[in-house]
Amino acid sequence: MHPKQMVLLAFYICELILKLIMAQTITRGTNVTKPGCPKQCGNITVPYPFGIGSGCAFDSGFEIDCNIYINGSQKALIGKYNIEVYDISDAELRISSDFGWRCYDSTGALLDQDMVSITFLESSPYSFSALNRFTVVGCDDYGSILGPNNFEYGCNVSCTSKEDVMNGGECMGKGCCQKQIPKGLKYYNTTMSSTGNHTDVWSFNSCGYAFLGEADRFLFRGLPDLGDDLTVDYFYERLKATVPIVLDWAIGSLTCAQALKREDYACRENSHCVDSDTGLGGYRCSCNTGYHGNPYFNQGCQDIDECADPSTNLCERICINIPGSYNCSCPDGYTDDGKNDGRGCIPPYSVFPWIKFSLGIGIGFISLVVGITWLYFSIKKRKLIKVKEKFFQQNGGLLLKQTISTKEGGVEATRIFTAEELKKATNSYANDRILGRGGNGIVYRGVLRDTRIVAIKKSRIVDESQIDQFINEVVILTQINHRNVVRLFGCCLEDEVPLLVYECVSEGNLYEHIHNQRGEGWLTWQNRLRIAAETATALAYLHSFASMPIIHRDVKSANILLDNVYTAKVADFGASRLIPLDQTHVATLVQGTSGYLDPEYFRTSQLTDKSDVYSFGVVLAELLTGLKPVIRDINDEQKNLADYFVSSLNNNLLFQIINRRVLQEGNLEQLQKMAELVKNCLNLQGEDRPTMKEVAIELECLRKLTGVSLSNQHGQGDNDHDDLSDLYTVPIDPYGNTPNSDSSHILHPTYIPS
Incomplete structure (x- = not known):
């Protein structure tokens, strides 16, 4: 076959x-x-x-x-x-369906067509149900259905290849589309048209079809192995066999309220009237609850004997049928309602233990609540433990443990804190515990269980490729023991990002003190020299530490912290950067702060210890001049302090830019040697700069150098500045503000050399 x-x-x-x-x-x-x-x-x-x-x-x-x-x-x-x-x-009839079509040959000529038109007279009890859908099938067709009162719905189908056709799904326009019709439709006819007369799709679809049918019975089929709805003879046979049209029917055109008043009212005893919902009027009849049969005949609705079938009643012992329902009862001596879903039948002479029953229910309910609560928190705790384990491994916890176990003294030097411990120390990272924010994270003030006050830094998310470098730097930094380096106590790896725990330094950073954000009363020339020497010593120590030098990358006055006796502490290096040093050839990895960044590093992406030397030279220039690393000239253009300082020195304008207090307290030889040191540090060629060790030695020598201050050389005390006028030109406030007691002595030349 x-x-x-x-x-x-x-x-x-x-x-x-x-x-x-x-x-x-x-x-x-x-x-x-x-x-x-x-x-x-x-x-x-x-x-x-x-x-x-x-x-x-x-x-x-x-x-x-x-x-x-x-x-x-x-x-x-x-x-x-x-x-x-x-x-x-x-309420419904299902009748045979019919469909219209338009067929074309390969040139686009119309071969045959037939449109559908079905009409039920207004006096008939039938109308087309809303369970039907108007459906169009094809790949280059537009079909519409028209009805009374200018009712018209259109549906467009298109597809360019067999693969476009949706198979076994809803009709969404690819090979098939559908439209819902309104209730109460008495007649309709269909029309069809085609944009390209199927010339582009004729190889697999030469005809388009339009029909009305029950939506739930039609499932579009577009693949040949399942039967192809795009083939006319196959489609016709399948449609006639499986997709009927649904008709709503009703008696007359009156509502139930109107029909009750007429002699020809169709609903008989034990039945009730149901209004048609088609909008055309009419009604139907239905047997009352507990009755079955035909509601249009006298005695047509007969009582259902629920007691004849145990599955149709809820009685535990005795069922008594009554018209339209049933009653339950208990044998003599038994009490209660006799229902399975009620209290049933209680044997004679038995007293139900209500107190025990209630107590048992109460205890059982409480036990259930406690059990569910315990289970909930157990599951939640287990999930939290798994998340912490995931973050611990993701952040290199296993590698850190393995590394510190192989280093002598590593266990005592490195501590791995728990997430709960640091959360409690910071009062759940409250806003009032924030010490500062930066590009690398947020720093919180925390109090550990041993009452130590620490600074806890939430770092940025760590790239997995950087984990090994991060762990190595953490281990190295936790073993650093230098009085001028902020000590890293340990870290927490149970959070999404690593948390770093440092010693807390209380008096802010050097930038705030230089630029009068905390007051500079203590910031004498000797203190400036001391801080510079302490910082240089720390950086020299980092550059020469063990066999793995540490390059800070972001030396600036804001990263030099001051403790309660104003001792310098270098901070924010090593683990806080989280960028491997072996990737410095990549231009996007150049990192630093505007005004401090080594121009050679910026230009070549080659990071060396001389990059730190350049940045430290800018810090020395800040200490000498009191100016910010980026300043504005008289034309309101931004200039780097480094360029400005070197230019002023080369043009013999040094004493016009030095801070007035520094001029009063420092001697000429100190200031000149300090200026030359700054110039050497700011050399554009890294190989021509001194090392940090050489810078530290030079600064220690300057501290020991004694002599007469410039103010005493001109014969005046601290409060008389008139005789220093030969060292200055017109005073200019570098910050653009009204000069105050601390900054009014900073004077600029009338122009800034380029």
Whole structure:
């Protein structure tokens, strides 16, 4: 047998099975006909108010014709319209569907077409149900459905290849589209058109189709192995066999309230009236709860004996049927309601232990709540532990443990804090505990259990490729023990980002003191020299530490912290940067602060210890001049302090830019040597700069150098500055503010050399 014939045969079999199922699923109230009238037409049961033949229906609109064919088969037809009926239920009919089409040849010429038009007269009990959908199938078609009152819905389908066609899903426009119709539609007709007359898709789709049918029965098929809805003969047979049109039906055009007043009211005893929801009026009848049968006949709705079937009642012992319902009772001597879902039947002489029962229920409920709560928190705790373990491993915790275990004294030097410990130390990272914010994270003030005050820094998210470098730097920094380096006590790896725990330095940073944000009363020339020497010593120590030198990368006055006795502490290096040093050839890894950044490093991306020397030279220039690393000239253009300082020195204008207090307290030799040291540090060629060790030695020598201050050389005391006028030109406030007692002595030349 040809495969196509096998497919058609399968559909005929499906149609027969479908009709058998429909015959077995007739709802309550449709199993009785008028006496003497046929009940069946083939496999279709025809219940009243419908009837087969004249006089068997409620009126002529409900008459069904039963056609008998030569082969003995029977088909039920709506008499006036010669439309086959598949099923009749309480509120609906299912009838055979029809469809329209337009077919083209390969050149785009129209071969054949047929449009659908189905009409039910206004007086008929039928209208098209909203369970139907108007459907268009094809790949180059537009179809529309038209009805009364200028009702029109259009639907467009398109597809360029077989692969575009959606298979087995909703109709969304690729090969198939659908539109819902309104309730109460009495007639419709279809029209179709095509944009390209199927010339682009003719190889797999030469026709377009339009039809109305039950939405739940139509599942579009676009693949040949499942049956191709884009093929006309196959599509026609499948549609007729499986996709009916659903009709709503109702008696007359009156509402229930209106029909009750008429003699021809159709609903009989033990039934009630249901208004049609089609918007056309009319009503149907339904048996009351507890009754079944045909509500259109006298005594048609009969009482259901719920007691005959134990599954239809809730009685525990005795069931008593009553019209429309039933009652439950208990044998003599038994008490209570006798229902399975109630209190049942209690034996005689037994007293229900209400107190014990209530106590047991209460204890059981409390136990249940406690158990669920315990289970919830246990699961939550387990998830939290897993998350912490994940972060610990992700942040290199196992590697850190392994590393410190192989280093002598590492366990004592390095401490791994828990997330809960640091959360408690910072009061859950409260805003009032924030010490500062920066590009690398937020620093919080924390108090550990041993009452130590620490600074806890939340770093940025660490790239997995940087974990090894991060761990190595943490281990090295925790072993550094230098009085001028902020000590790293340890870290926490149980959070999404690493948390670093430093010693807390109380008096802010050098930048704040130089630029009068905390007051500079203590910041004498000797203190400036001391801080510079301490910082240089710390940086020299880092550059030469063990076999792995540490390059700070961001030396600036803001990263030089001061403790309660104003001792310098270098901070924010090593682990806080989290960028491997072996990637300095990548331009995007250049890192630093504007005004402090080594121009050679910026230009070549080659990071060396001389980059720190350049940045430290800018810090020395800040200490000498009191100016910020980036300043503005008289034309309001930004200039680097480094360029400005070197230019002033080369043009013999040094004493015009030095801080007035420094001039008063420092001697000429100290200032000149300090200026030369700054100039050497700021050399554009890194190889021409001194090392930090050489800078530290030079600064220590300057501290020991004694001599007469410039103010004493000119014969005046601290409060008389007039005789220093030969060292200055016109005073200019470098900050653009009104000069105060601390900054008014800083004077600039009338122009800034480029």
